[in-house]
Amino acid sequence: MSLQYRNIPMVSKLLVIAALMFAFGYAMVPLYKTFCDMTGINVLALTERNIPGAAPDKLTNTQVDTSRTITVEFDANARGPWQFKSRLRSLQVHPGELATVMYDFQNVQNRRMSAQAIASYAPAEAAPHFNKIECFCFKQYTLEPGEKKAWPVVFVIDPKLSPDVKTITLSYTFFEVGGKTPAAPVADARGHVPVGASL
Numbered sequence: 001m002s003l004q005y006r007n008i009p010m011v012s013k014l015l016v017i018a019a020l021m022f023a024f025g026y027a028m029v030p031l032y033k034t035f036c037d038m039t040g041i042n043v044l045a046l047t048e049r050n051i052p053g054a055a056p057d058k059l060t061n062t063q064v065d066t067s068r069t070i071t072v073e074f075d076a077n078a079r080g081p082w083q084f085k086s087r088l089r090s091l092q093v094h095p096g097e098l099a100t101v102m103y104d105f106q107n108v109q110n111r112r113m114s115a116q117a118i119a120s121y122a123p124a125e126a127a128p129h130f131n132k133i134e135c136f137c138f139k140q141y142t143l144e145p146g147e148k149k150a151w152p153v154v155f156v157i158d159p160k161l162s163p164d165v166k167t168i169t170l171s172y173t174f175f176e177v178g179g180k181t182p183a184a185p186v187a188d189a190r191g192h193v194p195v196g197a198s199l
Contacts, residue, residue, distance in 0.1 A: 063096040065159045070094075072157075074101055075171035080115070082107050084174045095159035103136065103151050105174065107143035114177040116140040122169040129158035130168065140177050 070093055074086035083106040093099045107113050117137040121127040132138075136151035143149065157168070 063159060065095040068095055068159075068163065070157055070161070070165065071167045072099070072101075073167065073169045074103075075169055076103060077171065077173040079173060080113075080176045081109055082113070082115070082174065084117075084172070093157060095157045095161060098133070098154065098156050100152050100154045103153065103172070104148065105136075105141075105143070105151065106148045107145060110145045112142060112144055114140055114142045115174050116177055117172045117174045120171045120173070122171070123165060126157075126161060126165055126168045129161040130170065131156050131158060137172065 071090055072093060073090045074088055076085045078084040083104070085104055087102045087104065091099060091101060105115075116139070119132075119135070119137050121130055132153060132155045134152055134154040136149075136153070141149065153170075155170075
């Protein structure tokens, strides 16, 4: 028997397996939906289910305090010859509301550099209530000469913040790591500078 004829059964099996895998992948969505409906574990899809009284407006995040508005101002500083700025000067948010602001950074030097941003807040009492979910200040970055980066800061302000606070200034200072400029003050795990630390 020639090699060509001996490969026919193997090719046939592989085609059947490929067809079964495609069918399984195609059936995954309805199977998953049925499984979630039976077990009730798909809490993120409650708006798709016909539940009396579960209108979408009643399933919104109840942690957002829509009765208050806080103005968040964004300040960007660089200790060194590079460009660093926020795309927004300010943003109005409700306590408990998730918000995002983008920052642009460029190494304008003709050498590679490593840098890290440190955050500070005004008034200082806002710091424990300003929760960053995503932030470039969590780690150091190395940029090549002329390299540009765009970084998001995703944050939420705790509704427990004093009602007297109407405006928060979020200020970032970018320090070069291992450079000739003064070293950055040590920040905690959330990127906060201790009160009284010099920037």
